[in-house]
Amino acid sequence: MWNPMESLSEHQFQARFRRSKEGFIFVAAVIVPKIIIPLKRGTQIPSFMQLFVALKFYSAGTFQIQNGDLTNLSQGPISKIAKRVSQALDSLKPRFIRYPTEDEAVVIRQRFYDYGGFPGVSSRICGQLERAEVPTILLGDSGYGDTGFLMTPFSHPVILAEKRYQSAQIKTRNPIEPCNGVLKQRFNCLSSFHQITPLYVRHLKKLEDTLIPHVIARYTKALEDQLALIREYVQDYEDHQKSLNPVEGNPLDIYRLVRRLALLTGPDLTKLSKYALDELTTIAGLVNIEDKNEAVLSLLHLQYTYSLSVHTGVTLTAAHSMEIAQSALHGGYYSFALEWLQVTNKSNKREQRFTDFELLEATNALMVEHDTNYEVKRAQRHMFIYPQTFKAWNMSLQELLTMPPPSMALGQSELIKTIPDTGAAKREPYNTIALCQGNNFQGNAVRSKLRCYLDHDANSYFLIQPVRVEELGEGLTIFHSFLTNSQVDEINRVAFNKIGLAATRREASTVLKNSEPVAWGLKRRAELLLGLNILGVNASESVRFSLYSTGGGLRAHNDAAGHYDENDPDLAWDKTNYVDRLKTMLIYLSDIDVGGITAFTNLGVAVRPTKGSALFWSNYASNAEDLDPLITHAGCPVLLGIKSYATLWITKSANMLMKKCPRKSLHSEQNR
Ligand SMILES: O=C(O)CCC(=O)C(=O)O
Ligand SMILES: [Fe+2]
Numbered sequence: 001m002w003n004p005m006e007s008l009s010e011h012q013f014q015a016r017f018r019r020s021k022e023g024f025i026f027v028a029a030v031i032v033p034k035i036i037i038p039l040k041r042g043t044q045i046p047s048f049m050q051l052f053v054a055l056k057f058y059s060a061g062t063f064q065i066q067n068g069d070l071t072n073l074s075q076g077p078i079s080k081i082a083k084r085v086s087q088a089l090d091s092l093k094p095r096f097i098r099y100p101t102e103d104e105a106v107v108i109r110q111r112f113y114d115y116g117g118f119p120g121v122s123s124r125i126c127g128q129l130e131r132a133e134v135p136t137i138l139l140g141d142s143g144y145g146d147t148g149f150l151m152t153p154f155s156h157p158v159i160l161a162e163k164r165y166q167s168a169q170i171k172t173r174n175p176i177e178p179c180n181g182v183l184k185q186r187f188n189c190l191s192s193f194h195q196i197t198p199l200y201v202r203h204l205k206k207l208e209d210t211l212i213p214h215v216i217a218r219y220t221k222a223l224e225d226q227l228a229l230i231r232e233y234v235q236d237y238e239d240h241q242k243s244l245n246p247v248e249g250n251p252l253d254i255y256r257l258v259r260r261l262a263l264l265t266g267p268d269l270t271k272l273s274k275y276a277l278d279e280l281t282t283i284a285g286l287v288n289i290e291d292k293n294e295a296v297l298s299l300l301h302l303q304y305t306y307s308l309s310v311h312t313g314v315t316l317t318a319a320h321s322m323e324i325a326q327s328a329l330h331g332g333y334y335s336f337a338l339e340w341l342q343v344t345n346k347s348n349k350r351e352q353r354f355t356d357f358e359l360l361e362a363t364n365a366l367m368v369e370h371d372t373n374y375e376v377k378r379a380q381r382h383m384f385i386y387p388q389t390f391k392a393w394n395m396s397l398q399e400l401l402t403m404p405p406p407s408m409a410l411g412q413s414e415l416i417k418t419i420p421d422t423g424a425a426k427r428e429p430y431n432t433i434a435l436c437q438g439n440n441f442q443g444n445a446v447r448s449k450l451r452c453y454l455d456h457d458a459n460s461y462f463l464i465q466p467v468r469v470e471e472l473g474e475g476l477t478i479f480h481s482f483l484t485n486s487q488v489d490e491i492n493r494v495a496f497n498k499i500g501l502a503a504t505r506r507e508a509s510t511v512l513k514n515s516e517p518v519a520w521g522l523k524r525r526a527e528l529l530l531g532l533n534i535l536g537v538n539a540s541e542s543v544r545f546s547l548y549s550t551g552g553g554l555r556a557h558n559d560a561a562g563h564y565d566e567n568d569p570d571l572a573w574d575k576t577n578y579v580d581r582l583k584t585m586l587i588y589l590s591d592i593d594v595g596g597i598t599a600f601t602n603l604g605v606a607v608r609p610t611k612g613s614a615l616f617w618s619n620y621a622s623n624a625e626d627l628d629p630l631i632t633h634a635g636c637p638v639l640l641g642i643k644s645y646a647t648l649w650i651t652k653s654a655n656m657l658m659k660k661c662p663r664k665s666l667h668s669e670q671n672r
Contacts, residue, residue, distance in 0.1 A: 004052055017055045027051065030095075031088050053078055054085035116172035117164070301637050302551055302595075305436050318344050318353040322362070329366055332373065337366050428556050428601050428632070435599035435606040436636035442473060442604045455479075459528040467529065473603040475617055475631060479529065482614035483522070488589050491518045492644055495545035507552040511542040512646075514570050519543040526585055526648055530616070532655050539654035541581075542570040544647045545589075548596065553637035556601050558627045559584045559649060560619035582624070582652035586615040588645050595639030602630050609643060624652060 004013060005021060013021050032047040057078060100108055113119055157166040325340035341362055348354050354362075434441065450473070456466035468480040483491075491512075498510045512519035514535065522543060527534040534540045541564070560581040564571065586598065588609040598607045598615065607615060621628045635643075 017052070019055070024051075024055070027055075030092060031085065050081045051085060053081045057082045112172060116174075117168040118172040301553065302639060305433055305553075305595075305637055318348040318351045321347060322354065325362065325366075329369055338363075341366065431601040431604065432556055432599050432634050432636070435601065435604070436595070436597055436634075438597070438606060440604060440606050446473065455529070458531070461525070461528055472607065472615075473600065473605045475628070476600060476603060476605060477616045478607065479614045479616065480610070481612055482525070482529075482587060483612045485612060487518075487521070488612050491522065491545070491646060492589055494518050495547075495644070495646075499545075499547065507546070507548050509544060509546040511544055511565060511568060513542050516543075522587070522646065523648065526614075530583075530585075530650075532583065532650055534648070534650055536654050538572055539651055540570070541565070541649045541651075542568050544649075546645055546647070548635070548638045548643045551637055552635075552643070553596075554635035556599075556632050556634040558619055558629075558632055559647075560627055580651040580653055581619050581649040582655055583616065583618050583650040585648040585650070586645060587648070588613050588615075588643075590642060590644045592638060592643045595636055596643040597636040599634045599636055600630075601632050601634060609645065620652070624656065 004016070005024070008016065010021060013024075017024065019027075028047075028051055031051055109120060151169065153166055153169050154162050157163045321340050321344040325337050325344055328337035328340055341359070344354070344362075345359060348359065431441075450471040452468070452470045454466050455469050456462045458467075465481075465484065467482050470478050470480060472478055494516065495510055495512060498512070499508050514520055514523065519542065520535070523534045523540065526532075532539075544565075560579055562579055562581070564579055588611055590609065591611045592609045596609055598609070599605075600607070617631050619628060619631055620626065
């Protein structure tokens with residue numbers, strides 16, 4: 001490539017670029033690191049050449065670089081390069097431009113006054129303008145019109161005061177004007193700015209006309225590719241291919257896909273999106289109403305937990321949003337139902353799909369449903385129901401809607417404080433959301449007592465594969481690297497095979513019996529680490545393997561308040577009365593990008609799943625009779641990715657009264 005540094009003499013160089021080679025090298029040294037990003041993949045123009053192009057533009061003041069000696073770049077790339085280099089130069093402003101300090105400004109004002117007799121001349125205009133500290137009066141030549149803040153010379157000064165003003169004005173401008181002149185001469189682009197503006201506009205217009213249809217075409221193509229993929233999936237689904245990921249057909253993906261496309265392509269896609277939504281709905285096999293409801297409920301669940309906007313970025317038809325509103329209503333998401341009704345209302349103005357009466361009826365149904373059900377829902381502590389949380393504060397539905405969703409803009413501890421009644425039940429929905437959104441609100445006093453250590457002597461096996469123990473809260477511990485990656489992969493493989501294609505795609509689970517080597521191995525390792533009886537008769541349930549994709553999660557609960565799996569082959573006794581889950585070990589079998597946190601709503605601890613780590617806690621208080629309210633926990637809905645984990649429930653009956661009491665030694669312990 002032609003290099004002006006080598007092929008031009010110093011004189012020729014200065015004539016073309018209006019600066020010396022040495023000056024160029026200095027500029028290059030500071031600017032090049034800032035412009036190394038290639039213009040476009042594949043067509044990288046070396047940074048120093050970009051600098052030449054920009055300098056040439058600055059000095060020529062036009063995008064048409066006549067002498068083809070530089071490059072044969074057309075106007076488009078030149079304007080891009082000029083913009084990039086200008087931005088880089090602009091970012092260097094703090095390094096090379098310094099405005100006078102307050103004290104220096106006083107001196108400068110005095111010197112201007114002494115020199116030209118004009119009072120209050122500020123040399124800090126730029127800085128002040130930037131900080132909007134005007135009114136400052138600017139001095140201009142007679143070419144400028146008369147405005148309130150620009151003082152120009154009189155065309156015919158008559159009285160003495162006018163004449164004195166005139167001479168002071170001109171004299172004060174004098175040292176500045178030549179300076180501007182020099183700058184304009186060196187940077188021709190400044191003086192010819194008015195010439196390039198229309199050019200620029202035309203240029204942008206051209207871009208808009210030519211490029212945007214291309215972009216849309218590209219994403220239409222992308223959509224088609226996506227559709228083809230989904231078609232393939234459906235085909236696989238029908239072929240019952242075992243290796244297929246069972247949750248890939250999550251109905252929520254439809255919404256996600258449409259939303260992503262809409263965001264990428266902007267409002268122009270709205271025409272396409274209706275087609276896309278319908279097409280996808282059909283292709284992805286969302287043929288039955290349960291699937292659709294499932295998708296909608298997932299959407300609402302996510303919307304609620306993560307304070308997502310109802311504006312999905314696509315224009316849904318009135319019929320679509322009405323459908324979502326109805327599902328929201330039946331799912332008990334009253335406030336969302338109202339929001340979706342509002343969306344319906346809006347699009348219905350255009351579409352006239354529903355009569356006013358139908359809309360009114362839908363709104364009334366919502367009101368009635370809300371007013372009759374919230375007590376029941378509240379009693380159930382349904383964590384995903386908006387109004388029940390607020391009803392405790394005697395809020396109307398209207399008031400409720402003006403209330404922002406529980407926002408993490410509030411500090412962590414404020415979150416608890418701002419809730420009037422601090423009863424655990426009422427705090428729970430709030431805390432769940434706070435934790436799911438990534439906050440922890442454990443007190444410092446508690447946190448300072450927690451320890452971290454390496455456990456390698458639980459058993460000699462742990463010498464080879466030690467675990468890092470971290471106490472997360474009172475009675476809650478995490479064992480990092482409890483399993484190795486390959487152990488986890490093996491469990492996933494076996495469980496995935498067993499699940500095959502699950503009926504519900506958002507969540508799937510299965511049990512791995514003790515006779516399964518991976519389950520036995522896992523239990524054995526837990527037994528050695530914890531010193532508990534886990535593999536003995538009725539000592540633990542079968543390892544439960546669970547899988548969540550987008551929208552999958554679990555509301556707050558205590559594990560011991562659940563139910564047995566009636567058909568669990570690893571538990572022999574009568575399972576009808578109560579569930580004996582003294583301890584829980586929860587082993588994460590995947591990392592998860594967004595969402596899927598395990599939230600301990602009363603401890604105020606949020607645990608992000610990490611592959612191979614195991615959480616451990618007791619579900620009972622220390623008297624081993626009452627459930628421990630402190631250990632209530634929820635599985636936050638997954639936003640992106642697939643969460644898999646295993647749960648190991650260890651029984652009380654096989655782990656208590658295991659040893660004879662060593663009376664003697666106990667006495668001697670006490671007497672010591
Ligand atoms: O999803 C989680 O992280 C928690 C799962 C859980 O609590 C359970 O399966 O009992
Ligand atoms: Fe649980």
